[in-house]
Amino acid sequence: MIQFDNVSKRYSSGHEALNRLSFQVRRDEMVFLTGHSGAGKSTLLKLIMLMERPSAGQVLVNGQNLKKLGRRQIPYHRRRVGVVFQNHQLLFDRTVFDNVALPLLIAGYHPRDVGRRVRAALDKVGLLKREKQSPINLSGGEQQRVGIARAVVNKPLVLLADEPTGNLDPELSAEIMLLFKQFNQVGVTVLIATHDLALVARMPNRMMALRDGQLVPGHEQSGVALG
Amino acid sequence: MVNLCPVMSNPGWPLAKTVSQRTSRRESGAVQRKSRVSDRLGAWRSHHRLVASQSLQRLLTHPLASILTWMVIGIALALPASLFIALDNLQQLTGGWDSAARISVYLHDSVSESAGRRLGEKLLEKPEISDFSYISKAEALAEFSTLSGFGSVIDELPDNPLPAVVLLQPALGLGSAEALEVLVREVQQLPEVELAQMDVQWVQRLYRLMELGKRVTLALAALLGLGVLLVTGNTIRLAIESRREEIEVVKLVGGTDAYVRRPFIYTGVWYGFGGGIVAWFLLLGLVAWLDGAVAGLVGLYDSQFELHGLGVAGSALLLLAGVLLGLGGSWLAVSRHLGAIQPQ
Numbered sequence: 001m002i003q004f005d006n007v008s009k010r011y012s013s014g015h016e017a018l019n020r021l022s023f024q025v026r027r028d029e030m031v032f033l034t035g036h037s038g039a040g041k042s043t044l045l046k047l048i049m050l051m052e053r054p055s056a057g058q059v060l061v062n063g064q065n066l067k068k069l070g071r072r073q074i075p076y077h078r079r080r081v082g083v084v085f086q087n088h089q090l091l092f093d094r095t096v097f098d099n100v101a102l103p104l105l106i107a108g109y110h111p112r113d114v115g116r117r118v119r120a121a122l123d124k125v126g127l128l129k130r131e132k133q134s135p136i137n138l139s140g141g142e143q144q145r146v147g148i149a150r151a152v153v154n155k156p157l158v159l160l161a162d163e164p165t166g167n168l169d170p171e172l173s174a175e176i177m178l179l180f181k182q183f184n185q186v187g188v189t190v191l192i193a194t195h196d197l198a199l200v201a202r203m204p205n206r207m208m209a210l211r212d213g214q215l216v217p218g219h220e221q222s223g224v225a226l227g
Numbered sequence: 228m229v230n231l232c233p234v235m236s237n238p239g240w241p242l243a244k245t246v247s248q249r250t251s252r253r254e255s256g257a258v259q260r261k262s263r264v265s266d267r268l269g270a271w272r273s274h275h276r277l278v279a280s281q282s283l284q285r286l287l288t289h290p291l292a293s294i295l296t297w298m299v300i301g302i303a304l305a306l307p308a309s310l311f312i313a314l315d316n317l318q319q320l321t322g323g324w325d326s327a328a329r330i331s332v333y334l335h336d337s338v339s340e341s342a343g344r345r346l347g348e349k350l351l352e353k354p355e356i357s358d359f360s361y362i363s364k365a366e367a368l369a370e371f372s373t374l375s376g377f378g379s380v381i382d383e384l385p386d387n388p389l390p391a392v393v394l395l396q397p398a399l400g401l402g403s404a405e406a407l408e409v410l411v412r413e414v415q416q417l418p419e420v421e422l423a424q425m426d427v428q429w430v431q432r433l434y435r436l437m438e439l440g441k442r443v444t445l446a447l448a449a450l451l452g453l454g455v456l457l458v459t460g461n462t463i464r465l466a467i468e469s470r471r472e473e474i475e476v477v478k479l480v481g482g483t484d485a486y487v488r489r490p491f492i493y494t495g496v497w498y499g500f501g502g503g504i505v506a507w508f509l510l511l512g513l514v515a516w517l518d519g520a521v522a523g524l525v526g527l528y529d530s531q532f533e534l535h536g537l538g539v540a541g542s543a544l545l546l547l548a549g550v551l552l553g554l555g556g557s558w559l560a561v562s563r564h565l566g567a568i569q570p571q
């Protein structure tokens with residue numbers, strides 16, 4: 001589902017964030033991406049979202065070479081990839097329902113389908129009763145779950161998460177991980193970047209470790225749990 | 228640049244709540260299953276309608292800031308428009324003066340009426356003259372006393388001081404002013420004639436002045452139009468700046484450029500439209516206010532002249548100008564500033 005072939009990313013500052021990176025994530029997989037701060041985790045996810053373009057090599061998502069997608073096609077690519085990013089949180093000027101509905105309205109869904117889908121997504125993250133509230137009244141963990149609902153409401157093929165448990169205590173973090181696992185079980189490819197090694201250690205999933213823009217070889221196969 | 232509305236600035240993409248309310252109403256009716264394509268088209272259309280009405284609602288939630296912008300745009304539109312109206316009225320007033328560009332031939336008192344008419348007939352044979360009329364001494368006096376309002380004074384005069392006149396109507400477009408002047412000099416030489424004089428010069432001067440006025444108005448309209456463009460552009464730029472976070476999220480979840488653009492474009496159109504309406508009312512007030520003064524003036528001159536306002540076509544044009552300038556201004560802001568905002 002996600003394939004990197006010799007991908008390098010050099011920022012205009014001259015810093016090389018990723019260096020000849022190659023790996024694959026299969027359709028049914030849920031994979032953790034770990035590494036120290038500045039290792040290049042966010043950069044890797046941004047390449048998948050076409051928020052950045054690689055300096056060399058190519059990225060394929062669902063068989064589509066992203067190099068071949070022009071500026072105008074980026075929005076349509078992004079509709080098939082759900083994201084939970086730390087600095088693109090909820091919009092506080094509208095209700096939980098409206099936050100989750102945003103991707104559907106953008107994708108041009110007919111109004112009669114929007115309500116049904118939004119409620120289904122909110123139901124999955126256990127926040128159906130909060131749909132009319134403003135996100136500002138929710139706890140951090142609840143806000144994160146609304147963000148996840150927004151990421152999955154459009155039934156994406158791939159779900160990306162950047163530090164989704166960053167500010168949460170271990171118990172809430174485990175809840176969030178369980179949610180990701182459930183989405184993975186219904187066929188969504190999940191890639192989670194985190195520096196929370198303790199959390200990853202408790203999960204059976206594959207882990208990729210980044211160090212200075214390269215994959216750490218030994219780690220690649222550790223803790224493999226297919227299916 | 229005028230920093231009009233740092234607060235308003237929320238054009239907003241449609242909120243789903245409104246959408247879902249509509250849906251439930253629609254679903255209660257007999258809903259036929261439509262094709263996917265018409266579904267999409269319907270969604271797109273209803274989205275446009277929603278964005279249009281919601282961007283207006285957002286403007287109305289900050290009434291003070293919006294009214295200020297509308298006033299500025301309205302005044303900028305009303306200024307050149309009022310000059311256009313003034314010119315239009317002047318043109319109507321002077322439209323009748325094409326025929327006032329005529330030659331008055333005053334006859335000696337010794338010339339009889341039949342001799343005067345014969346002179347007229349003779350001059351009519353010239354190609355430069357299209358028509359003539361003879362006004363006898365008595366007619367001239369009668370006309371003068373009704374027009375001047377000095378009727379009772381004139382009645383007291385022992386005899387009629389006014390000469391008989393042959394009025395020559397130059398053929399329109401035939402011969403230049405110089406040719407007519409030559410003709411006037413010729414006529415002046417005739418024995419029956421006391422004085423021949425042409426009234427064309429001041430009419431021409433007036434036309435030149437009006438031509439100048441038209442150019443000044445056009446230049447002013449262009450400048451103020453540019454002003455409206457910049458005011459709208461700047462207001463929309465501030466709106467974009469204050470929605471940066473929202474724009475990033477919309478782009479991240481797959482909003483196309485057109486989708487991101489739309490609420491700002493509609494906001495600009497509303498600014499222009501509102502400005503056009505303000506301008507329309509300003510002009511309405513101006514014309515009403517001047518009408519009284521003009522009516523008094525016109526009464527003095529016994530003219531059929533009536534002050535004309537914008538009319539239907541002019542009003543439509545004014546609103547269209549407002550809308551187009553608002554559209555242009557927002558397009559300017561959107562194409563300059565939206566591209567730079569990307570999710571990081």
Ligand SMILES: Nc1ncnc2c1ncn2[C@@H]1O[C@H](COP(=O)(O)OP(=O)(O)O)[C@@H](O)[C@H]1O
Pocket residue numbers: 011012013015016017035036037038039040041042043044
């Ligand atoms: N827009 C940017 N311009 C220049 N350098 C950047 C930019 N974004 C990230 N970097 C650099 O690239 C490296 C990797 O960053 P990042 O992918 O955010 O790492 P991580 O998410 O693993 O902490 C860091 O050294 C960071 O300073």
Ligand SMILES: [Mg+2]
Pocket residue numbers: 041042043162
């Ligand atoms: Mg990061």
